[in-house]
Amino acid sequence: MLTTELSEVEVSALRANKDRLAQDLHHSCQWGSGIRWGDGPTDTGMQRLALSEDDKSVRDWFIQTMEDLKCNVTVDEMGNIFAVRPGRRADAPATFIGSHLDTQPTGGRYDGILGVLSGIEAIKTMNDLGLETEGGVGVVNWTNEEGARFPVSMISSGVWADCIPLAHAHNLKEVPTVASLPTAASEPETMKSALQKIGYMGDVPCSYKSTPMAAHFELHIEQGPYLVTAGQRVGVVTVVQAFRWFRLNIIGRDTHTGTTAFEHRADALYAFARMMVRAREVAAAKKCLASVGIVEAKPGSVNTVPGTVSFSLDIRGPETELVAEVEKELRTEFDAIAAAEGAGIGKPCRVEWNLEFDSPAVKFHEDCIDCVQQSAEAVVADEPVADTKSLVRTIMSGAGHDSVFTSKRVPTSMIFIPCKDGLSHHPEEFSTAEDCATGASVILQAVVRYDRKRFM
């Protein structure tokens, strides 16, 4: 059976195996199990930092699984793993399903993991059916998408897309404060040393030229409340909001907490507190987000006013320009806050900004969006409601994903499914097995439809 010979009805009838997908997903979560939140065997979060020992274990399992499914596996010099099920035409690049197996330090079982596992399930379904494709179909696990251990998210798809220099990525140091990372306090590992340590420094150049793709599809939980609140089943992602990540340093003066009047202080932590409060106000006024995830105050003693504070600032918004406006306003406001703290002694605080990551708003490819839209409508057509199409909506992604970078080089789009309470980056992150299977069926059909679009 060849994809290009299927009828439209046959394509629309393709379905992933719900139970097998759930079983495989939870099986893979044995490596890096995190905080327990319920009594069930799978009621734990995940803590699988990129390139940790647990990440190595799940990578080993992923490669073994794909080889057992007759895929050809390659690893590039960022540790990205590409597994390709060959198609009829050996010269055509494969259509990829991709996401990531790493998690936040207090993450859940679905963010990223579902995306890779849906790829495995798609290959298993195609093997079961003996379905041959024209171009190959690949599954890719991107390294360190979370940016939790190495503080640039989507870094390895970024290198693949030639948007981030390889040397910059290799030299990136792990965040020393990441909760429970065993090596957190020794000399920080670089990405390069961490790749070498677990044996995942591959020999294929990390580039879209060395590992070309026909397209990239990604299934993900929404990580927001819109689908679940509206009772909708599938989000067809058309755009990704813009975001900019900064590291800021506030430099004040260490002094004694007991003997230094407020007007004699240049308290970097107090300045930070005022900045964080103000950042929310400024961002909210422009319908953007501004968040601080990391803060470090030094020297870190109960009775010393901190003279130095370093913190992360994550600004996001629906348009690139809005994010720039929030940044501009905060630069002015933060300067004023810093100048006020310590002004009484002529030694005001000062604040430094370092841009660490800049991701403009992204529009996905019409061809991919069309494939997802048709597939989503086909998959939900069985649902017992009058207007099944209302179960599908277009949606903006609030978070960045590897698809942001693949979209720079190849046609790309994403599929969202609902998650409980819109909660993500939290141990209790949860999607039902039904919703996961719906998403996997949609991505399976989308890949088949894309193959037909290319070769029919």
Added chain:
Amino acid sequence: MLTTELSEVEVSALRANKDRLAQDLHHSCQWGSGIRWGDGPTDTGMQRLALSEDDKSVRDWFIQTMEDLKCNVTVDEMGNIFAVRPGRRADAPATFIGSHLDTQPTGGRYDGILGVLSGIEAIKTMNDLGLETEGGVGVVNWTNEEGARFPVSMISSGVWADCIPLAHAHNLKEVPTVASLPTAASEPETMKSALQKIGYMGDVPCSYKSTPMAAHFELHIEQGPYLVTAGQRVGVVTVVQAFRWFRLNIIGRDTHTGTTAFEHRADALYAFARMMVRAREVAAAKKCLASVGIVEAKPGSVNTVPGTVSFSLDIRGPETELVAEVEKELRTEFDAIAAAEGAGIGKPCRVEWNLEFDSPAVKFHEDCIDCVQQSAEAVVADEPVADTKSLVRTIMSGAGHDSVFTSKRVPTSMIFIPCKDGLSHHPEEFSTAEDCATGASVILQAVVRYDRKRFM
């Protein structure tokens, strides 16, 4: 020559050796030299955390020095070191000069260190003069006064005074975030294991009963701007302000920074920021201080809203009751701030308070204050101003000191000298050699006057 046979003029003529004091002080600062701030050989701060290897080295030097000066040295089970120059009456307890040799992680060369070194200098001067005292004269180095490594300040004088249980002190764990402490990231040491590790777990019980004192005098830099601003030379410390140390935890919810609207967040760090801003306002209105020195946000990832924050809160004021009022008001305000953050999703933050240290306001002993006042007036009498007595003032101590605890058991008072810009707990903490010598001369005379007061 016997103290009780000196004339008043002879007592008033006693002076410390300025150059020797400066030389000894900077010599002792070779162990634990900290951040460099100038070009001169002594232009560095100090970083000598309690019971570190550097602290061991300076302790070894202190003991050797005191034994060379014919003192009897004992070490108690908190590592407090007592060096006593015997007096004529073997049965009478010694009058002590004491302070501490440990520093803040980014401390300077005077806080604590000057107090111990002035004791060494007093013994050297008495030896030079062949001055015999009725009771002995001792010098004591108290362990971990700063509370920087083990987060209870003055803990070892507290055990000595029977105000803190020995077991509590021995089991206290080091703060894992203290800057540059080599062991910060391995399993935290307890005070007991740290004492054993450097060989300073002595066999004398830590108690005012086992190591009795006749009185305790302490020389210290002011750590505030009053003396230096007024051009005064000596502060006769009559009271110590009250303070309370707390550890607070804010419990919110980890969520994704990119996909979680502000109204859907229970952002523990944002709640912290609002609390810190409010704490200053509430404290200032009551002429008190409220300070945060330590903050830890978890999980600590750029794109995860922190669900947990832990921070220190140090409230101080001139009266015990005022500190209690500030605490009461902040408990109410912090509850309200926590309740507001996350209210939109029915999952508000909550805040927990843990009292870690409570030091009511202290009034020093009249006899000691008198000795210091007379000595200070005598020492500054040479100064080329019309009204030399105006160079001496009574003053409140903003910071806690070991004298707070000794005052619970024996007559105690303190002497302040000016420090540059009122700056302390900072590498650039500085007092002139002249001011240090003035302070040392005052404490020398005060000890002699106290000996005369006891036995004449």
